[in-house]
Amino acid sequence: MDRTPKQMWKSMTRGLLSLGATLLILATSGLPAAAGETVAVTAASWKLESSVLRIEGTSTKPDAVILVRNADTGALLGSAAVRADGKWLLKLRDPAAVPARLSAELGSQCVECDVIGAVASR
Numbered sequence: 001m002d003r004t005p006k007q008m009w010k011s012m013t014r015g016l017l018s019l020g021a022t023l024l025i026l027a028t029s030g031l032p033a034a035a036g037e038t039v040a041v042t043a044a045s046w047k048l049e050s051s052v053l054r055i056e057g058t059s060t061k062p063d064a065v066i067l068v069r070n071a072d073t074g075a076l077l078g079s080a081a082v083r084a085d086g087k088w089l090l091k092l093r094d095p096a097a098v099p100a101r102l103s104a105e106l107g108s109q110c111v112e113c114d115v116i117g118a119v120a121s122r
Contacts, residue, residue, distance in 0.1 A: 037061050039106035046098045046117035053077075053092040053115070057104055062086060064106055070099040071112045077102065 041057040055068055059082045066088050068077045077099070080090040100118045104111050 037064075037107050037109055039066060039104050039109045039111055041102075041104050041111055041113045044102055044113050044115045046115050048117065051094045053095050053098055055080075055090045055102065055104070055115075057088055058086050059088060059106055060086060061106060066090075067105040069103045069105065070097070071101040071103040072099060 038060045039057060040059070041055060043057075044053075044055045046053050055077075057066065059066065062082050062084050064082045066080045066082060068079065068090050069075060070077060075097075077095065078090050078092055080088040082088045098118045099115060101112060101114055104113075
């Protein structure tokens, strides 16, 4: 049975997610963070079926605002407020572009990660 490219992509994406792929998070800022100020991305994924880009993470600074950017272009994708429990979430429906890599910023702290399910533009 022949499968369409979209069906093959969905199958491949599900396979990657089922492996429990771990995101590599790299500190990219050479500037020191303020005391007690940390940010992490715990998951970043693109769902083709629902056209949703979902980014979630943690921070040690409740009520802070996390800026999420395309790591390659620096374009701002959106922002998320850190909840009292230290977690934050940004969901973007039908974004104009889906980056293969993104960054999350809190003050001088910056981390980068790959977006699971995104296709790298060439």
